[in-house]
Amino acid sequence: MLRVGLTGGLGSGKSTAAGLFAAHGAHILQSDTIGRALMEPGEAVYAAIADHFGRSVVSPDGRLDRGALAKIAFADGRVEELNAIVHPAVIARQTELAETIGARDPRAVIMVESALIFETRFAGTNETGSKPWYTRFDRVILVTAPEEVKIARFVARSAEGQQISEVRREQLETEARRRLAQQIPDEQKSSLCDYVLTNDGPLKELEWAVDHLWPILKAAA
Numbered sequence: 001m002l003r004v005g006l007t008g009g010l011g012s013g014k015s016t017a018a019g020l021f022a023a024h025g026a027h028i029l030q031s032d033t034i035g036r037a038l039m040e041p042g043e044a045v046y047a048a049i050a051d052h053f054g055r056s057v058v059s060p061d062g063r064l065d066r067g068a069l070a071k072i073a074f075a076d077g078r079v080e081e082l083n084a085i086v087h088p089a090v091i092a093r094q095t096e097l098a099e100t101i102g103a104r105d106p107r108a109v110i111m112v113e114s115a116l117i118f119e120t121r122f123a124g125t126n127e128t129g130s131k132p133w134y135t136r137f138d139r140v141i142l143v144t145a146p147e148e149v150k151i152a153r154f155v156a157r158s159a160e161g162q163q164i165s166e167v168r169r170e171q172l173e174t175e176a177r178r179r180l181a182q183q184i185p186d187e188q189k190s191s192l193c194d195y196v197l198t199n200d201g202p203l204k205e206l207e208w209a210v211d212h213l214w215p216i217l218k219a220a221a
Contacts (some may be wrong), residue, residue: 001102002109002221004133007117008143009155009183010176011150013199013206017143018113020210026217027101031114034097035090039064048085053078058113064113079182090096090135107221112137118184118192134192139217140191144186145200 006021015030038045041062049069050058057069073082098110101220117134125173134140145153154176155169164172190196197209 002217003104003136003138004007004109004111004217005137005140006111006113006143007115007140007152007189007193008120008145009115010179010197011153012143012145012186013153014113014115014143016203017141017197017199017206017210018111020207021109021111022216024210024214026109026111026214027098027105029094029097029110029112031090031094031105031112031116034085034093038086038093045089046085046167052081052085052091083120084122087120091120091122107218109221111219115183119182120170120188136150137216139220140192141192141197141213142186142189143199144190144196145198147180149200150180153180160183 006014006018008017018026018028018030029172037043039049040046042091046064049064053072057065057072059065063181069082073079075177092113098112101108101110117137117140120133151173155164155172158172195213197206197213199206
């Protein structure tokens with residue numbers, strides 16, 4: 001099997017690329033989806049978050065109050081504390097799922113979609129000891145776009161098709177820039193990646209790039 005890391009900053013379109021690769025037959029493991037599942041009541045990650053951050057992050061219905069948790073983690077500068085709980089568990093779950101898929105299909109292309117393949121400091125250890133997470137992949141793909149394009153996409157996604165005020169637009173643009181500032185610049189990531197997909201134009205251009213890259217990945221698997 002081929003382990004592929006698919007990454008990109010906020011608004012880059014990595015989820016769109018993941019969907020295109022999935023249409024070709026790639027097995028997509030989305031870090032955000034796995035993380036949300038592990039933060040459900042009854043999961044060890046849920047218990048660890050509630051214990052570490054306190055009952056203020058738990059809603060009356062017993063689920064995590066994501067708004068309250070986000071405020072504590074991001075606004076109060078405690079995001080690395082949250083990452084230290086969530087990231088190792090997510091990566092361990094991805095490893096488990098990849099091994100299951102690989103056992104069933106030895107020629108599978110297993111693609112982990114994550115914005116933080118290069119950023120996370122909590123990748124755990126393997127048989128070779130502690131190493132950056134991105135070194136565990138056979139190939140790494142970066143989806144990139146100009147910063148202003150990323151910001152515009154974030155605003156459009158947040159607006160959900162509704163008209164928003166200029167004040168709200170400015171707030172969203174500020175939030176997008178804040179998040180982007182916390183991520184390693186694409187220029188720095190690109191030197192560590194095997195493939196770079198520039199996603200700054202029509203969808204058909206990204207489709208063309210994925211269509212041409214897929215046979216290369218499948219042959220490597």
